[in-house]
Amino acid sequence: MLHPASLWIPFMILLPNLIFLKLKPQIVPSEKKKSLILAVVEGIGRFGVIIVPIFFSIQIQNVYEIISLIVMLLSLFMYYFGWVRYFRNNREFKLLFSPLLGVPVPLAIFPILYFLFASVITHSTYLFIFSVIFAIGHIPNSLSDYYRSIKTK
Template sequence: MNFGFSLAGLILLVMLFVPNILWSKCPPDDYENYSKNENRILLTLERIGQVLVVPLSLFCGVDFSFDIILVIAFLLMVIYELYWIGYFRSPKTMHDMYGSFLHIPLPGATLPVVSFFLLGICANNIFLVISSIILGIGHIGIHFSHMQEIS
Protein backbone atom coordinates (compact mmCIF):
# COMPACT_ATOMS: atom_id res chain seq x y z
CA MET A 1 0.00 0.00 0.00
CA ASN A 2 1.42 3.34 -1.07
CA PHE A 3 0.67 6.80 0.21
CA GLY A 4 1.43 9.94 -1.74
CA PHE A 5 -0.40 12.52 -3.80
CA SER A 6 -2.56 11.00 -6.53
CA LEU A 7 -3.35 13.01 -9.63
CA ALA A 8 -5.76 10.26 -10.64
CA GLY A 9 -7.60 10.66 -7.33
CA LEU A 10 -7.72 14.43 -7.76
CA ILE A 11 -9.20 14.15 -11.25
CA LEU A 12 -11.83 11.66 -10.07
CA LEU A 13 -12.76 14.01 -7.22
CA VAL A 14 -13.09 16.97 -9.61
CA MET A 15 -15.28 14.82 -11.85
CA LEU A 16 -17.40 14.08 -8.78
CA PHE A 17 -17.60 17.59 -7.32
CA VAL A 18 -18.27 19.72 -10.41
CA PRO A 19 -21.69 18.23 -11.27
CA ASN A 20 -22.64 18.11 -7.59
CA ILE A 21 -21.89 21.80 -7.19
CA LEU A 22 -23.98 22.52 -10.28
CA TRP A 23 -26.75 20.26 -8.91
CA SER A 24 -26.88 22.30 -5.70
CA LYS A 25 -28.07 25.23 -7.87
CA CYS A 26 -30.87 23.20 -9.50
CA PRO A 27 -31.98 20.12 -7.53
CA PRO A 28 -35.26 18.39 -8.44
CA ASP A 29 -38.35 20.38 -7.54
CA ASP A 30 -39.45 18.49 -4.42
CA TYR A 31 -36.09 17.10 -3.36
CA GLU A 32 -36.34 18.72 0.08
CA ASN A 33 -39.53 16.73 0.77
CA TYR A 34 -37.58 13.52 0.25
CA SER A 35 -34.36 14.56 1.96
CA LYS A 36 -36.07 15.34 5.26
CA ASN A 37 -37.11 11.66 5.53
CA GLU A 38 -33.61 10.21 5.09
CA ASN A 39 -32.59 7.35 7.37
CA ARG A 40 -30.20 8.76 10.00
CA ILE A 41 -27.99 5.66 10.01
CA LEU A 42 -27.57 5.77 6.23
CA LEU A 43 -26.93 9.51 6.38
CA THR A 44 -24.26 8.98 9.05
CA LEU A 45 -22.58 6.25 6.99
CA GLU A 46 -22.69 8.47 3.90
CA ARG A 47 -21.04 11.38 5.75
CA ILE A 48 -18.36 9.16 7.29
CA GLY A 49 -17.64 7.67 3.86
CA GLN A 50 -17.41 11.12 2.27
CA VAL A 51 -15.03 12.41 4.94
CA LEU A 52 -12.77 9.37 4.49
CA VAL A 53 -12.91 8.92 0.71
CA VAL A 54 -11.83 12.47 -0.18
CA PRO A 55 -8.43 12.55 1.55
CA LEU A 56 -7.75 8.86 0.90
CA SER A 57 -8.37 9.42 -2.83
CA LEU A 58 -6.02 12.39 -2.89
CA PHE A 59 -3.22 10.52 -1.14
CA CYS A 60 -3.69 6.92 -2.29
CA GLY A 61 -0.44 7.01 -4.27
CA VAL A 62 -1.90 6.05 -7.66
CA ASP A 63 -0.27 7.67 -10.66
CA PHE A 64 -1.43 7.36 -14.22
CA SER A 65 -0.48 4.09 -15.80
CA PHE A 66 -2.33 1.71 -18.04
CA ASP A 67 -3.96 -0.31 -15.31
CA ILE A 68 -7.23 -1.83 -16.50
CA ILE A 69 -8.86 -1.22 -13.11
CA LEU A 70 -7.95 2.48 -13.24
CA VAL A 71 -9.23 2.70 -16.82
CA ILE A 72 -12.55 1.19 -15.73
CA ALA A 73 -12.75 3.64 -12.80
CA PHE A 74 -12.31 6.55 -15.21
CA LEU A 75 -14.79 5.12 -17.72
CA LEU A 76 -17.37 4.87 -14.96
CA MET A 77 -16.80 8.52 -14.09
CA VAL A 78 -17.15 9.50 -17.76
CA ILE A 79 -20.51 7.70 -17.77
CA TYR A 80 -21.32 9.58 -14.54
CA GLU A 81 -20.61 12.88 -16.32
CA LEU A 82 -22.87 11.83 -19.21
CA TYR A 83 -25.61 10.98 -16.71
CA TRP A 84 -25.35 14.50 -15.27
CA ILE A 85 -25.47 16.09 -18.71
CA GLY A 86 -28.73 14.20 -19.27
CA TYR A 87 -30.08 15.36 -15.90
CA PHE A 88 -29.19 19.02 -16.52
CA ARG A 89 -30.88 18.91 -19.93
CA SER A 90 -34.03 17.34 -18.44
CA PRO A 91 -36.97 19.02 -16.65
CA LYS A 92 -35.07 18.14 -13.41
CA THR A 93 -37.71 16.04 -11.70
CA MET A 94 -37.14 13.32 -9.12
CA HIS A 95 -37.72 10.77 -11.91
CA ASP A 96 -34.95 12.41 -13.95
CA MET A 97 -32.63 12.24 -10.95
CA TYR A 98 -33.33 8.61 -10.04
CA GLY A 99 -33.98 7.01 -13.40
CA SER A 100 -31.50 4.53 -14.80
CA PHE A 101 -28.91 5.59 -17.37
CA LEU A 102 -27.55 3.06 -19.87
CA HIS A 103 -29.42 0.44 -17.81
CA ILE A 104 -27.36 1.36 -14.72
CA PRO A 105 -29.64 1.71 -11.69
CA LEU A 106 -29.17 4.85 -9.60
CA PRO A 107 -26.22 6.03 -11.71
CA GLY A 108 -25.74 9.23 -9.70
CA ALA A 109 -25.03 7.14 -6.62
CA THR A 110 -23.56 3.88 -7.90
CA LEU A 111 -21.07 5.09 -10.52
CA PRO A 112 -18.88 7.29 -8.30
CA VAL A 113 -18.93 4.81 -5.42
CA VAL A 114 -17.78 1.97 -7.67
CA SER A 115 -15.19 4.25 -9.27
CA PHE A 116 -13.61 5.14 -5.92
CA PHE A 117 -13.82 1.51 -4.82
CA LEU A 118 -11.83 0.57 -7.94
CA LEU A 119 -9.34 3.37 -7.24
CA GLY A 120 -8.81 1.79 -3.82
CA ILE A 121 -8.24 -1.62 -5.42
CA CYS A 122 -5.84 -0.12 -7.97
CA ALA A 123 -3.93 1.58 -5.15
CA ASN A 124 -4.00 -1.59 -3.07
CA ASN A 125 -5.37 0.68 -0.33
CA ILE A 126 -7.66 -1.22 2.02
CA PHE A 127 -8.63 2.01 3.80
CA LEU A 128 -10.00 3.52 0.58
CA VAL A 129 -11.76 0.26 -0.29
CA ILE A 130 -13.46 0.10 3.12
CA SER A 131 -14.29 3.82 3.04
CA SER A 132 -15.90 3.38 -0.38
CA ILE A 133 -17.99 0.52 0.95
CA ILE A 134 -19.14 2.66 3.89
CA LEU A 135 -19.93 5.51 1.49
CA GLY A 136 -21.77 3.12 -0.81
CA ILE A 137 -23.96 1.70 1.93
CA GLY A 138 -25.03 5.17 2.98
CA HIS A 139 -25.17 6.97 -0.35
CA ILE A 140 -26.73 4.21 -2.44
CA GLY A 141 -29.05 3.33 0.45
CA ILE A 142 -30.35 6.90 0.67
CA HIS A 143 -30.84 7.16 -3.07
CA PHE A 144 -32.52 3.75 -3.19
CA SER A 145 -35.02 4.87 -0.55
CA HIS A 146 -35.71 8.07 -2.54
CA MET A 147 -36.29 5.96 -5.65
CA GLN A 148 -38.71 3.74 -3.76
CA GLU A 149 -40.61 6.79 -2.51
CA ILE A 150 -41.15 8.16 -6.03
CA SER A 151 -42.16 4.77 -7.49
Protein backbone atom coordinates (compact mmCIF):
# COMPACT_ATOMS: atom_id res chain seq x y z
CA MET A 1 0.00 0.00 0.00
CA LEU A 2 1.28 3.45 -0.89
CA HIS A 3 1.34 6.37 1.58
CA PRO A 4 1.61 9.62 -0.42
CA ALA A 5 1.76 11.73 2.77
CA SER A 6 5.11 10.12 3.52
CA LEU A 7 6.54 11.76 0.39
CA TRP A 8 6.95 14.87 2.54
CA ILE A 9 9.92 13.15 4.17
CA PRO A 10 12.19 13.19 1.09
CA PHE A 11 10.59 16.32 -0.38
CA MET A 12 11.67 18.46 2.57
CA ILE A 13 15.30 17.43 2.01
CA LEU A 14 15.09 17.76 -1.78
CA LEU A 15 13.59 21.27 -1.69
CA PRO A 16 16.86 23.25 -1.32
CA ASN A 17 18.49 20.94 -3.87
CA LEU A 18 15.87 22.02 -6.42
CA ILE A 19 16.86 25.64 -5.82
CA PHE A 20 20.53 24.60 -6.09
CA LEU A 21 19.89 23.33 -9.63
CA LYS A 22 19.18 26.93 -10.63
CA LEU A 23 21.74 28.63 -8.37
CA LYS A 24 25.00 26.72 -8.82
CA PRO A 25 28.16 27.48 -6.80
CA GLN A 26 30.31 30.45 -7.82
CA ILE A 27 33.83 29.24 -7.09
CA VAL A 28 34.18 25.56 -7.93
CA PRO A 29 37.58 23.87 -7.66
CA SER A 30 38.74 21.66 -10.49
CA GLU A 31 37.02 18.31 -10.63
CA LYS A 32 38.71 15.49 -8.76
CA LYS A 33 38.10 11.89 -9.69
CA LYS A 34 35.79 10.38 -7.08
CA SER A 35 35.68 6.84 -5.84
CA LEU A 36 33.35 4.88 -8.11
CA ILE A 37 32.42 2.56 -5.25
CA LEU A 38 31.46 5.44 -2.93
CA ALA A 39 29.53 7.15 -5.73
CA VAL A 40 27.54 3.97 -6.41
CA VAL A 41 26.89 3.37 -2.70
CA GLU A 42 25.78 7.00 -2.30
CA GLY A 43 23.47 6.70 -5.32
CA ILE A 44 21.87 3.50 -4.03
CA GLY A 45 21.33 5.10 -0.62
CA ARG A 46 19.95 8.31 -2.14
CA PHE A 47 17.51 6.31 -4.30
CA GLY A 48 16.35 4.34 -1.25
CA VAL A 49 15.79 7.30 1.08
CA ILE A 50 13.75 9.05 -1.61
CA ILE A 51 11.61 6.07 -2.68
CA VAL A 52 11.15 3.92 0.45
CA PRO A 53 9.08 6.41 2.54
CA ILE A 54 6.13 6.19 0.16
CA PHE A 55 5.60 2.58 1.22
CA PHE A 56 5.33 3.37 4.95
CA SER A 57 2.92 5.51 6.93
CA ILE A 58 4.05 8.09 9.44
CA GLN A 59 3.16 7.14 13.02
CA ILE A 60 3.60 9.61 15.86
CA GLN A 61 1.90 8.21 18.94
CA ASN A 62 4.61 7.04 21.35
CA VAL A 63 7.20 9.11 23.18
CA TYR A 64 10.08 7.68 21.12
CA GLU A 65 8.24 8.65 17.91
CA ILE A 66 7.70 12.20 19.19
CA ILE A 67 11.39 12.46 20.13
CA SER A 68 12.34 11.14 16.68
CA LEU A 69 10.11 13.74 15.03
CA ILE A 70 11.74 16.49 17.11
CA VAL A 71 15.23 15.30 16.10
CA MET A 72 14.07 15.15 12.47
CA LEU A 73 12.80 18.73 12.64
CA LEU A 74 15.99 19.96 14.34
CA SER A 75 18.08 18.20 11.69
CA LEU A 76 15.94 19.73 8.96
CA PHE A 77 16.28 23.17 10.53
CA MET A 78 20.10 22.83 10.67
CA TYR A 79 20.13 21.55 7.08
CA TYR A 80 18.14 24.60 5.93
CA PHE A 81 20.39 26.85 8.00
CA GLY A 82 23.39 25.45 6.08
CA TRP A 83 21.66 26.09 2.77
CA VAL A 84 20.76 29.66 3.79
CA ARG A 85 24.42 30.24 4.69
CA TYR A 86 25.41 29.02 1.22
CA PHE A 87 22.81 31.11 -0.68
CA ARG A 88 23.41 34.30 1.35
CA ASN A 89 27.20 34.15 0.97
CA ASN A 90 27.64 34.26 -2.81
CA ARG A 91 27.06 30.51 -3.26
CA GLU A 92 30.68 29.69 -2.50
CA PHE A 93 31.39 26.00 -3.18
CA LYS A 94 33.20 25.44 0.12
CA LEU A 95 30.09 26.54 2.07
CA LEU A 96 28.34 23.39 0.88
CA PHE A 97 30.80 21.41 3.03
CA SER A 98 32.27 23.79 5.65
CA PRO A 99 31.58 22.95 9.31
CA LEU A 100 28.52 24.51 10.88
CA LEU A 101 28.47 24.94 14.66
CA GLY A 102 31.29 22.38 14.86
CA VAL A 103 29.51 19.79 12.71
CA PRO A 104 31.66 18.71 9.74
CA VAL A 105 29.95 18.50 6.33
CA PRO A 106 26.59 19.56 7.78
CA LEU A 107 24.77 19.31 4.44
CA ALA A 108 25.66 15.62 4.49
CA ILE A 109 25.29 14.87 8.21
CA PHE A 110 21.93 16.55 8.88
CA PRO A 111 19.94 14.89 6.08
CA ILE A 112 21.32 11.52 7.14
CA LEU A 113 20.21 12.15 10.73
CA TYR A 114 16.86 13.28 9.35
CA PHE A 115 16.39 10.04 7.38
CA LEU A 116 17.63 7.83 10.22
CA PHE A 117 15.04 9.31 12.58
CA ALA A 118 12.41 9.20 9.82
CA SER A 119 12.93 5.45 9.82
CA VAL A 120 11.71 5.49 13.42
CA ILE A 121 8.45 7.35 12.73
CA THR A 122 7.77 5.21 9.66
CA HIS A 123 8.82 2.01 11.44
CA SER A 124 10.85 1.18 8.35
CA THR A 125 13.91 -1.01 8.65
CA TYR A 126 14.41 -0.47 4.92
CA LEU A 127 14.62 3.30 5.34
CA PHE A 128 17.12 2.80 8.16
CA ILE A 129 19.26 0.51 5.98
CA PHE A 130 19.15 2.90 3.01
CA SER A 131 20.02 5.80 5.34
CA VAL A 132 23.12 3.94 6.52
CA ILE A 133 24.06 3.09 2.92
CA PHE A 134 23.57 6.73 1.95
CA ALA A 135 25.80 7.81 4.87
CA ILE A 136 28.56 5.38 3.85
CA GLY A 137 28.81 7.03 0.43
CA HIS A 138 27.67 10.61 1.05
CA ILE A 139 29.80 11.54 4.08
CA PRO A 140 33.19 10.46 2.63
CA ASN A 141 32.36 12.07 -0.73
CA SER A 142 31.38 15.31 1.01
CA LEU A 143 34.53 15.27 3.13
CA SER A 144 36.58 14.77 -0.03
CA ASP A 145 34.86 17.76 -1.66
CA TYR A 146 35.46 19.85 1.46
CA TYR A 147 39.20 19.07 1.52
CA ARG A 148 39.38 19.80 -2.18
CA SER A 149 37.66 23.17 -1.65
CA ILE A 150 40.03 24.30 1.11
CA LYS A 151 43.13 23.24 -0.84
CA THR A 152 42.24 25.53 -3.74
CA LYS A 153 42.35 28.67 -1.61
